[in-house]
Amino acid sequence: MRQRPGVPDRGLVVEVRDRIAAAGVRPTPDRVAEALRAGGHVHGDTTVLAVVDALHRETVGAGPLEPLLRAEGVTDVLVNGPRAVYVDRGRGLERTDVEFDDDDAVRRLAQRLAAAAGRRLDDASPFVDVRLPDGTRLHAVLAPIARPGTALSLRVPARRAFTLDELAERGAFTAEIGEVLRTVVRARVAFLVTGGTGTGKTTLLSAMLSASDGAERQLVVEDASELRPDHPHVVALESRPANVEGAGSVVLRDLVRQALRMRPDRLVVGEVRGAEVVDLLGALNTGHEGGCGTLHANAARDVPARLEALAMAAGMPRAALHSQLAAALDLVVHVVRDADGCRRVAELATFRPADDGTVACVPAIVVRRDGEVEDGPGRGRLEEIVGASAGLGTATAGGSLGPAAAEGSLGTAAAEGVT
CATH class of the missing domain: 1.10.10 (Arc Repressor Mutant, subunit A)
Structure with missing residues (x-):
């Protein structure tokens, strides 16, 4: 340093x-x-x-990065070679004054952290993606594959689960949207939380799961343990990569199948990004209500195409995917991260079958950055899903749901500690 x-x-x-x-x-x-x-x-x-x-x-520990990982509000620590170390506290990337002597120092740290997780990192295997013993997720790529030097990306696990009320106070959604989210959980609606990297998908899903009935048995399946809802009955299953001999791999799809045999009241897939989508949709079509998960997507309207790509890569025909999708999922909660770092719910969308047998994702409620709320063509379907208990009113000509929407207008402060 x-x-x-x-x-x-x-x-x-x-x-x-x-x-x-x-x-x-x-x-x-x-x-x-x-x-x-x-x-x-x-x-x-x-x-x-x-x-x-x-x-x-x-x-x-993490050597010179240890104080950064322990700092309040830090969600990510990024190392771009020996001279550039950044943190994210929810307000965008900030450069720190931490430096390494040379790339060998970064390389030694990366190899030591990987070894602590039982993984190999060297010229023959120059990248690794693992969860460290304290729950931190490490991704490392050695130089010269990475430029300007060995690159580390460390995702800090949430120190606690936020409640929906706390997220609302931080400007994540209005009071009306918050009530819809609670009703979605209470009604055991099948839904996906979607968005880009770092938009707060995991944090929002964890908060929603924390609001579910305490008598439910939640089976959570993840590649890396990040979902930690404040709930009395959570059983978490985590995938495992192959060891240095190439054996012992446990993939997410295996775990979804195991979870279905463990008497789940609610099946949760922390991040749908592979063949497990086939088993998840199958489970949601066989009486497993309230299933949910997160999915990377640029917009809610892109969700069917994203699921289609994942399912077809797993061998499921396009027509079968859309047929399963129409019966399995009810709602998409799409989140975004604004330029000022504020993470918020931008859209609620429902699924609508088309005449050609495909399924489209159509907006039900769109929330603008200034708090303005607009109804979409999926609004009627949303009201069918959540029912009158959500207190949904009819949008005014100005696109607002009423006085509470104005009072709960979104702030610009970043949601610290959100992942």
């Missing part, structure tokens, strides 16, 4: 580290002092302890 006051000379630290590593011992004060003497250096206790501290930071 960059030299700072009170930090020993980096060359000295590297020299001691190499001697300690060659001896195969831990960097205790006595052994560091011995290594310094062996190199012909004479230093006092202050320098010895400073070297010990520097070596400790290199060998424990």
Whole structure:
């Protein structure tokens, strides 16, 4: 890292580290002092302890990135080579003053973190995507595959589940939309939360699951454990990559099938992005109400095409996918992230079968950035789904649902800690 006051000379630290590593011992004060003497250096206790501290930071946790990962509100830490380290606190990327000595230092950190998760990272296998023991998700690509140097992307797990009320206070949705979301959960409607990367899909889904009946048994299936609803009965299943011998892989589709045998009241797929879509749609068509998940999509109208691509890659014909989709899913909750970092619900959409047998996703309620609400052609279907208990009114000519919508107009503050 960059030299700072009170930090020993980096060359000295590297020299001691190499001697300690060659001896195969831990960097205790006595052994560091011995290594310094062996190199012909004479230093006092202050320098010895400073070297010990520097070596400790290199060998424990995430090293120089550890304070960033523990900082309040940080959702992502990104390393673009040794000289560029960024964090995201929900307001966009911010460059930090953390730097590494060189790309070898970044590479060593990446390899140590991957090894802690039981994965191999070297020139023969130059990238890895794993969950660390503390729940942090690591993706790393070694140089020269990555430029300008080894690239790390660390996604910090939510420290707690937000409630729907808290998200509303942060400007994620209006009071009317919040009541619709609660009713969707209570009515055990099958839905997807969609949006781009970092728009808050997981956070919103977790909040909605937290609002479900405490007597429900929720089976949560994920590639990397991120959904942590505040609910008394959650069983989580997590996929597992193959080991260094290429064996032991457990894919999401396997876990969806196992979850269906575990008496779920609600089946949740943390992120639908592969062949598991076939089993999920099949399950939702066989009496498993209230199923839900998240899906990457640029807009709600793109959801059928996105699901179609995933299903056809898994061998399901296009016609079969649309037939299953029409009967399995009821609603899409689409979220966006505005330029100021605010994550919010932008649209509620329903599914409408077409004459050619395909299914289209049509807007029911569209929420503009300024809080203006507009009805769409799917509004009638939405009212059928959620019923009168949601308190939905008829939109005025101005596109507002009434006084409460104005009072709950969306703010511009970013939702810190949202993933």
